Amino acid sequence: AQSVAQPEDQVNVAEGNPLTVKCTYSVSGNPYLFWYVQYPNRGLQFLLKYITGDNLVKGSYGFEAEFNKSQTSFHLKKPSALVSDSALYFCAVRDVTQGGSEKLVFGKGTKLTVNP
Amino acid sequence: DARVTQTPRHKVTEMGQEVTMRCQPILGHNTVFWYRQTMMQGLELLAYFRNRAPLDDSGMPKDRFSAEMPDATLATLKIQPSEPRDSAVYFCASGLPPDFVRAGELFFGEGSRLTVL
Known part of the structure; x- marks a missing residue:
């Protein structure tokens, strides 16, 4: 069964500094990896995904993530954080081996706070 | 702007009462997922459907859900x-068939906040 770990419950950064939100995953086959963001009292919104190809994927709002197969990681990054980036971030994995389910398994989430 | 619509947005009820939550997926999406979010457990998958057929409800308490x-x-x-x-x-999400460019991306509704007293 697939699983996702987000080792940090909370990340605090100053506005203008780079940010990293960590994610590691476990699947029996090949992974599809996703990042979603949730603002207060809202549903989750898709940020970016890794399917295949270039290990560095770029997404919405200046976010990017790097897929590292050897470390089974998919960390979310942004070169310069904004106060408006403050939200809850979820990493998710889907196992796409033949016969694999379409369901996404989410991590527990990391609360990002960007201080002015 | 296509979106997943969930009703009700908020529901307060008493223990023992029946609760029904509804979801209208985005037109053309063929997968529908129900997730539950709590502080303690995070996001849990309850059930999902493909082309209206239930494929996995292993996360759902069968005796009451x-x-x-x-x-x-x-x-x-x-x-x-x-x-x-x-x-x-409780969140509903829908997704496109696997041969579309955006396959695998889920579109979430705003959620139904349930309080059982």
């Missing part, structure tokens, strides 16, 4: 009888 898709525009999640531990935010 049921999920159905009576047609392609409506998914329902029912709790009978409800208990205080069911208090959570």
Whole structure:
């Protein structure tokens, strides 16, 4: 069964500094990896995904993530954080081996706070 | 702007009452998912459907929860009888068939916040 770990419950950064939100995953086959963001009292919104190809994927709002197969990681990054980036971030994995389910398994989430 | 619509947005009920949550997926999406979000457990998958057929409901307490898709525009999640531990935010999400460019991306509704007293 697939699983996702987000080792940090909370990340605090100053506005203008780079940010990293960590994610590691476990699947029996090949992974599809996703990042979603949730603002207060809202549903989750898709940020970016890794399917295949270039290990560095770029997404919405200046976010990017790097897929590292050897470390089974998919960390979310942004070169310069904004106060408006403050939200809850979820990493998710889907196992796409033949016969694999379409369901996404989410991590527990990391609360990002960007201080002015 | 296409979106997943969930009703009700908020529901307060008493223990033992029946609760029904509804979801209208985005037109053309063929997968529908029900997730439950709590502080303690995070996001848990309760059930999902492909082309209206239930494929996985292993995350759902079978004795009190049921999920159905009576047609392609409506998914329902029912709790009978409800208990205080069911208090959570319930999200519906829909997704495209796998041969589309955006396959694998889920579109979430705003959620139904359930409080069982």
